Amino acid sequence: MVAESYIAQFEAMSDSYLKERASDIRDVAQRLLYHITQQVEENHSLPEKLILVASEVTLSMMASIPTDKLQGIISIYGGGSSHVAILARALGIPAVMGLSLSLSEIHKKNVIMDGYAGSVILFPEKPLLQHYQLLLAEDNDLKKLVDSGDAKEAVTADGYRVSILLNTGLNENQHARVAGHFDGVGLYRSELPFMLTDSFPTEQEQTDAYQRLLNEYAQFPVTMRTLDVGGDKQLSYFPIIEENPFLGWRGIRLTLDHPEIFLVQIRAMLMANLQHQNLRIMLPMISAIEEVIEAKKLINQAWQEVKTELNLTSEAFPLPEIGVMLEVPSSIFIIPRLAQEVDFVSIGSNDLTQYLLAVDRNNSRVAGLFDSYHPAVLQALKMIVDNCRRYDLEVGVCGELAGDPIGALILVGMGYNKLSMNANNMAKVKYLINATSHAELKTCIDLALQANAGADTRSIYRDYLDSKNLGGFVRAGK
Structure with a gap:
């Protein structure tokens, strides 16, 4: 009865992320009831x-x-x-x-x-089983082929080099599996230390967590995103109840309203960076230049405090590079000013697509409208890379699009050369980049930018990959 009461409360919530937590409560309740009532452990074969x-x-x-x-x-x-x-x-x-x-x-x-x-x-029936067995065998062969080139650099057939970076923070036990196969950490989601506790972690607890990561990837630059909660990422001890959380108090908006949270996190990052100095700091959900200026003041304050406390000089302990996430459409139009304030930008393609198309990607009613190949998304991505090149601003992509076979080829064709993704997609994306030419990808993107719908873009790239005998990477539904 107690469990059903809690389950009903969660199922009644409007936020889709919190609503799905009802299944976690149901799972715990079922396990408890099973162990209370089951006298003999069942032996399942x-x-x-x-x-x-x-x-x-x-x-x-x-x-x-x-x-x-x-x-x-x-x-x-x-x-x-x-x-x-x-x-x-x-x-x-x-x-x-x-x-x-x-x-x-x-x-x-x-x-x-x-x-x-x-x-x-x-x-x-048997013919269909045989057909899918062939598809499965092809998929396994493709995986073996892809994995054999894990350690290669990502360079197109005509010499265009792409840096492959790692997204981490949700699964920190992946370093051994991909060591030596990437060029740095493009996104560390710093929410993890906050989600594993029942209260805000102390500065020392955060320092320890960040130090482990910076030590593990000591030979690489590590880009840490500052706390990005709100929307579909909630902290149990800091609940945010809003009618539309994705357009509300999240990311940099929250941390600037609570500078005490932001300063502790920045101090922890800087303390963790003392030994290897491989840290880069990235600010999420930037929509206005004032947010960057205010955040930089707080970062500089934390840096001055750490230097003073440890009696360090600016030469011995320089301020890390600072970048921002391009996720809110307004940020696209302030790139000239951003170039004066930050060292790099990284595109969060998931949120950028969501906000450009006005589609909540967690809402099943409109999920079908979420299309990363939508003409408006492609035009925005092209505008970003062209402007960043014009203002000599480093740009990369750390959203799901970077690890998607067609998405990666779209981005490379546009001129992006820094793609950050989860470990599972690295070998596949590398293989595709090595097997294609930058000149051909530029031709594909010229066609895609004239397409009327995302489906047309998919067809362009499927036809291109079929012509290279790489069609297995983009089977229907991929």
Whole structure:
């Protein structure tokens, strides 16, 4: 009864992220009830390979199945921003969420799940099974081919070099897997130390967390984004209740209104940077130049404090480079002024697309309208790179588009040469860049910039990749 009361409260919330936390409470409650009532632990005999199907797949269900056996996840309830979906992506396990299925009908039956298209085929006949077995074999062969070039630099056939950077902060145990295969950390999401505690972490706790990261990537530049909460990233001990959280109090707006939070975090970053001095600081959700100026004053204040306390000179301990995220459309039009204030900019393509198209990417009713290849998004990206080049301002991309096969080729064709992505996408993007030519990609982007819809852009790049025998990278639904 207590659990159902809490579940009902969360399910009634308007914020989609908080609403999905009802499944976490249900999971804990079910586990407690199971252990209270179950006198003998059941011994489940699992097949060598299986697809986990449930009304609502939970983290504990996933944890109970060895990852070498788990081939996929199908959940009748849940969405792309659920913890299960995020974990599945991190593990490279196909997941299809939000399908209407009868669990009893498919229990212990063969099904085909297509994670690229987000679909499930029930009771497939032999010819269809054979067709998908071929597709699966092609996919595995493609993965082996891609992984064989992990350690290569990303350079097009005609010599255009692209820096491949790592997005980290959600999964910090990935360094060994990708060590030596990238050129730096393009985005560290500093929310992690704040989300793992039940109160704001102290300066020392933050310093310890940032120091571990800066030590681990000592030979690379590490770009740390300052606290970016609000919207779909909430802190349990600092609740923000708003009618429209994505247009509200989030990112730099929140931290400038609470300079005590911002100063502690900057001091912690600077303290962690003493040994290797490989830190770069990035400010999220910038919409006006005044925000940059105010944030820089606070950063300079923290820097002066640390220098004084440790008796350091500016030469021995220089101020780290400062950059901003381009996520709000207004920031596109102030690039000339930004170039006078910051050292670099990085595009958060997810939020930029969301705000340009007025589409809440967590809202299932309009999720189909969220299109990173929309003509307006492409025009904005081209305007950004052209202006940054004109004003000699370093620019990169750290949103999902940078790790997407077509997205990466679009960006390279436009002239971007710094792409930051999660570890799972690095080898694939490198392989594509190595297998294509910058001149041909520029021709593709000239066509794409004249397209009327995102579907037209997809067709342009699918045709191009098919002509290079690389069509397997962009199978329907990818």
